[in-house]
Amino acid sequence: MQSEVMFAGFGGQGILLSGKILAHAAMEEGYEVAWIPSYGPEMRGGTAYCLVVISDRPIGSPIIKNPKHLVAMNRPSLDKFANAIKPGGVILTNASLIPGDSGRSDVDELRVPAGDIAAEAGSPKAANIVALSAFVARSGLVSLDTLRHCVEDEFSKRPNLIPLNLKAMEAGIAAAKKS
């Protein structure tokens, strides 16, 4: 079994970090993983996306035309990738910035106001962690315990940020259950 998750949004929204934490969690659970960033002449405020491939066998092509899941943090990302997602996948949209939906009826669409939830939890900058946690809660790609451990690990060099991110994580999980 192989799953691919496209994380997409503005530069500065923590897109690459969300993907890295998921890839780390999947690695901890024994999966083969690959994290592939977009690297072009990027800038803050421009588009940023990365693809995480999780598989139970060695990963062949890291180039995937039709990923299984999408986490879209802004409108241009949803427009760009919504139609590429495989039927049956999860599409998580950041409802704080994206009005409307993907227009797909054959996917599991999850609208989470990640920006607002993060602001309530303490900082709008944690919107990526809210979205990641909601996505993991819905897709079940890795266990929430492993994810929690990897969020803590990611911020281990700035431990003052751990409580905020764990709070954002719990709020994201709760939001996934509600919607």
Added chain:
Amino acid sequence: MSKVLMKGNEAIAEAAIRAGCLNYFAYPITPQSEVAEYLSWRLPEVNGVFLQGESEVAVGYMIFGAAGAGVRVFTTSSSPGISLMSEAISYLCGAQLPAVFVNIMRGGPGLGGILPSQADYFQATKGIGHGDCRLLVMAPASVQEAVEMVMTAFPLAEKYRNPVMILGDGLIGQMMEPVSFPDQLKTEPSNKDDWASNGMDHRKRDKRNLVRSLFLDPEQLNNNNLALRAKYERMKQEEVRFEAYNTQGDYSVLMVSYGTMSRVCKTAADMLKAEGIEVGLIRPQTLFPYPEMAVREAARKSSCRAVLSIEMSMGQMVEDVERSVQGARPVQWYGKCGGDVPTPEEIIDLVKRTLSPM
């Protein structure tokens, strides 16, 4: 060994340190600048030397000097930067000095682009510099393999007293995958007394080592080139490495591909198998020496009707594939060179097109 999730560029940097290389001189260029970024803080931690040169030309000769002094040394760059270093690489070959060069290729010619490419195949394997010089060239297809190749590159460079190149594409440098690092090696080349020009004090012998590539006497120069040629012939005997994938049974098409492109080909082979079409793959891990015999034998399998050289260039490795196949089967090139890596679906179409008119 526990695994860590690392970007290819950072893993290459750490692998060099684990290989005992504490000297790194470089000039930044996308898509490999993370190597320099990583080593700028990591090398001081292990009492190594990190130095950003004023240009790639200068870096090439910093490598020359360090190699001549008998220490492990390496650099990383991307296509245009390697072009600037090519003069010094030729001097290293001529003076028979070991060093490791990593080229994380980007598109060309000229400034080209910054996305994945394999367009420096000719440069690396056939035209790295002036004169009769060659490099031992290894091409990783994963972050783990990049680590392993970097770690074997230093002992190989010393075994042959010749520069070794790791030829990766931008995706190998930018992608994160789990890696584990083998044990640390010694920091000094074991055979450096044969060539290091580091003063006479510490040596028991009184032989004088001279670093030079100038031989004005024609017989001396010819002898030097014969010695180089003998080394390159020995590499062909001892260092060829390749992976054969799905070549056990009968297959109708043989693909030859390396690096990131070969991973796409593997996925295409798996998808085609599910449709009942068998396709074999030879993945060269060394590009020089080239796995000629492996390609030849795989192409000559009676079920094989055509050979495809699939590469992110406008047709470079295909010349080595043709040379290896020796006309036994039709050989076709397929590739792209703008930065878009061909998808498995494109390779599947290619295989089906190749089979349909026959």
